[in-house]
Amino acid sequence: MSEAARILEAVRTVAKQQVNPDPEESLFESGVLDSFALTDLVSALETEFGITVPDSDLNPRKFESLAKIEAYIENHK
Amino acid sequence: MAFLRAFGAYLPDRVVPNAEFAARLGVEDSWIVQMSGIEERRFAADSETVVDMGVRAAEACLARAGLAAESVGLIVVSSGTGERRFPGPASEIGMRLGISGIPAIDVPVASAGSIFGLTLAHQLASHYGEVLVIAAEKMSSVVWNDNPDKNTAILFGDGAGAALVSSKSGAWEVRATALHSDGSTANDLSLPVDGPLRMNGMVVIRHASQKLPSVIKEVLAAGAVLAADVGAILMHQANQNLMNKVASTVGVAAERLFTNVARYGNTSSASMLIAAAEWQDAGGASERLPIVFAGFGAGFHWGALLAVPALQ
Numbered sequence: 001m002s003e004a005a006r007i008l009e010a011v012r013t014v015a016k017q018q019v020n021p022d023p024e025e026s027l028f029e030s031g032v033l034d035s036f037a038l039t040d041l042v043s044a045l046e047t048e049f050g051i052t053v054p055d056s057d058l059n060p061r062k063f064e065s066l067a068k069i070e071a072y073i074e075n076h077k
Numbered sequence: 078m079a080f081l082r083a084f085g086a087y088l089p090d091r092v093v094p095n096a097e098f099a100a101r102l103g104v105e106d107s108w109i110v111q112m113s114g115i116e117e118r119r120f121a122a123d124s125e126t127v128v129d130m131g132v133r134a135a136e137a138c139l140a141r142a143g144l145a146a147e148s149v150g151l152i153v154v155s156s157g158t159g160e161r162r163f164p165g166p167a168s169e170i171g172m173r174l175g176i177s178g179i180p181a182i183d184v185p186v187a188s189a190g191s192i193f194g195l196t197l198a199h200q201l202a203s204h205y206g207e208v209l210v211i212a213a214e215k216m217s218s219v220v221w222n223d224n225p226d227k228n229t230a231i232l233f234g235d236g237a238g239a240a241l242v243s244s245k246s247g248a249w250e251v252r253a254t255a256l257h258s259d260g261s262t263a264n265d266l267s268l269p270v271d272g273p274l275r276m277n278g279m280v281v282i283r284h285a286s287q288k289l290p291s292v293i294k295e296v297l298a299a300g301a302v303l304a305a306d307v308g309a310i311l312m313h314q315a316n317q318n319l320m321n322k323v324a325s326t327v328g329v330a331a332e333r334l335f336t337n338v339a340r341y342g343n344t345s346s347a348s349m350l351i352a353a354a355e356w357q358d359a360g361g362a363s364e365r366l367p368i369v370f371a372g373f374g375a376g377f378h379w380g381a382l383l384a385v386p387a388l389q
Contacts, residue, residue, distance in 0.1 A: 034112075035112070035278060035279060035282060036282060036286070036318050036319070036322065038279065039279065039282050039283040039286055042283070055262065055265065055277075055280045055283065058277075058279040058280055058283055059279065060279070
């Protein structure tokens with residue numbers, strides 16, 4: 001499974017719906033995620049990709065879209 | 078060994094619905110409900126103090142227990158919104174209750190104040206007998222200013238709660254307790270001396286949604302009680318979404334979660350004991366099932382207490 005597909009699966013699991021957002025689409029403005037779901041998504045990404053997201057990075061803007069999530073993971077491997 | 082004898086609460090008369098300030102903050106009533114579950118809160122009168130509210134909650138608790146104030150051996154008071162840096166409200170509450178002379182301790186640990194107070198009372202009851210735990214907050218005085226922050230101003234309300242912890246008797250016996258603190262996040266939720274209240278909501282949610290289930294599981298394991306057997310979870314009433322998430326993670330059925338955040342908002346340290354008093358008055362105690370108290374707040378401080386029906 002590609003990294004993008006793994007990210008999408010994590011988002012779908014946290015959102016509890018089979019969403020299919022565009023890579024640049026805001027997951028928060030579109031209602032896919034809210035502030036509570038962000039903390040769950042971060043936990044899921046930490047587990048899935050073996051990364052550690054510090055509290056200082058816990059900002060919706062860093063995880064705004066699938067593309068931003070992928071970039072974040074690439075920069076923190 | 079210590080017992081929980083009774084709870085009491087006091088809420089100011091003034092009801093403040095979301096609609097009263099939503100426009101001023103540039104938010105929708107529905108957004109506040111969606112984000113927090115809060116529909117309204119109570120605000121104290123300008124002249125009403127933390128001490129005033131604490132005394133009222135203490136009197137309600139003592140009346141419920143049928144105990145004269147003179148029988149109390151120790152007072153523990155939690156508040157982060159008193160009128161002075163020092164002394165805290167504890168000694169003045171004791172004076173107002175007519176029991177000056179007995180020790181009165183201030184525990185200013187904000188939202189975890191009730192759980193810290195209850196746990197300290199449990200530990201100290203063997204020496205002091207009847208311990209009166211009080212938590213009182215006037216949060217409106219610290220979140221409403223000339224330029225209120227919409228993300229915090231919507232959350233908080235005023236009120237006070239109280240509990241009587243006894244070394245002798247009570248409906249519930251304390252079986253297990255756990256307290257924790259971690260100062261690495263002290264600045265993520267704080268009330269600086271010159272105000273206003275600062276909250277990094279994402280960090281608070283992240284830690285609360287992990288640490289509360291963990292500490293609840295800790296006391297359940299220590300007390301050999303299954304989550305499925307818990308009769309009620311009485312938690313710090315910060316946010317309905319957070320409480321739902323905690324109960325789900327622990328494995329306690331949603332109907333076992335007692336909440337009143339919709340009506341009172343987040344009253345910081347007071348909220349857990351206000352909830353306990355309402356749960357008691359609603360007949361929750363009649364089920365005679367294990368109950369769990371849990372709180373999390375600035376510090377971060379967090380903890381839980383498991384109590385089981387006492388043998389009668």
